[in-house]
Amino acid sequence: MSEREIVSCFVSKLQHFLNLTIQEQEILAVFEKSELILKRGDVLFQEGSDAEDLFVVKSGWMYSLRYTEDGKRQIMQIRHPGDLCGMHDLMLRKRSHTLVALESCVVCPFPRSALMDLARTAPRVAMLISAIGTLDQAVLFDLLQAIARSSARDRVLHLLLQLIHRLGISNVKLGSTIRLPMNQTLIGDLLGLSNVSVSKSIGLLEQEGIIRRSGGSVTVLDCEKAGNSIGYTNRYADMEITWLR
Amino acid sequence: MSEREIVSCFVSKLQHFLNLTIQEQEILAVFEKSELILKRGDVLFQEGSDAEDLFVVKSGWMYSLRYTEDGKRQIMQIRHPGDLCGMHDLMLRKRSHTLVALESCVVCPFPRSALMDLARTAPRVAMLISAIGTLDQAVLFDLLQAIARSSARDRVLHLLLQLIHRLGISNVKLGSTIRLPMNQTLIGDLLGLSNVSVSKSIGLLEQEGIIRRSGGSVTVLDCEKAGNSIGYTNRYADMEITWLR
């Protein structure tokens, strides 16, 4: 296997931040030993069940969610190929959330203890994974801020930009058009809005000439300008990991 | 130094989850070699500046915040003694947020590279710190859900419960009364509310007999019942870290 060859989208995502040695790549193979195939709507694990394995998403989009007392649901995170799922429950006995396939997916389960093994055999990679977790957290704060402080229209635009930039790190030549396999109710449950508000916001953004829709895809015509207009910053753009040696 | 002796609140917080060896405790001493003293309102670092050191909070409360385009501010996190600050910017070149002292504080700066050293010399502790980060994230999601989906009253109650339970892990015999060195504008900026709404919500909760105020302190009279009524779960209550060996 040549050093250039990309073995998986997990390794590929990590490589985006750091050049991994062949040895490190081999160690990471453990995380994708077995595969699970899911179809749209399948539940990988349920809130309240025993927290056990973690998962690497190999293909397809997934989302994590939680239900409130009064039956409303809150979507917490959209997970893409190369992402790690179940990390929020690393220290918990029970799952704090449910994980569902948004479309056909392939995921790779592995035990939590594998992380500890990784920390011993490849500390640099283990720290990188932790650091990516903190990056996710920074991105999450951006969304929290948008939800707490901005209008329905701005929230929707914020989400679109986040998705475009997140997908950009796996697929550099993606541009500003993405496939959007989420319905408006789901988007609403992610942004703390009703499906009606989402519909109206998307309609407004299209009318303003900021986005364009066709089929299941969305384009943000000028990400730079759109981002500036709502105070959005692309967290994936300006990395510093020289301390990871 | 006997094994029982607690050298710092950082070590003490980690000990709450895991029994550290003397050797591990000695390695952790690096993180608290130097001290910085801050007074109320002092800015430890500013959003947009170069991200460098991380910090352990030794005493006092701090908070991280961010300003929006239109001048509003969003408080992101309250940090207590034993917490690590600056972790969100671990991979970033520039600070994604500002960190301010809520009252008189003592903090200990250390370079990011110290984390990498820790990963090599004490992988178990490094993983514990990462895992605490994921726990913080789960707690953050709880708050996100509250902000996105619940009323002003419920958001305020949610925050109070989170503070009580967070402080409980450092100080077991704390009970359900806490000192609250935050003004209502700050609470509002944390919960996506105006100071007026915070005032009204607190008034309502007091009137309903759910909380009681005296001086700068607040008591939640029946945390169990109050939590159930708003679908709150104490994430710090049900841990599982046997995989951390």
Added chain:
DNA sequence: CGCATAATTGATGGTTATCAAGACCAGTGG
């Protein structure tokens, strides 16, 4: 005591939830 900061209270208006009805679409079976 006097000043600055913080909390409270009431009035008004804007944003979004909620409800309800209709349009559109893809897939299904007669």
Added chain:
DNA sequence: CCACTGGTCTTGATAACCATCAATTATGCG
């Protein structure tokens, strides 16, 4: 080919909740 179905999206009307503004009271500190 066409009705039927379920899901999704759109549109309009109403109402609830909270932001905002402004005035007043309370608190804390020199």
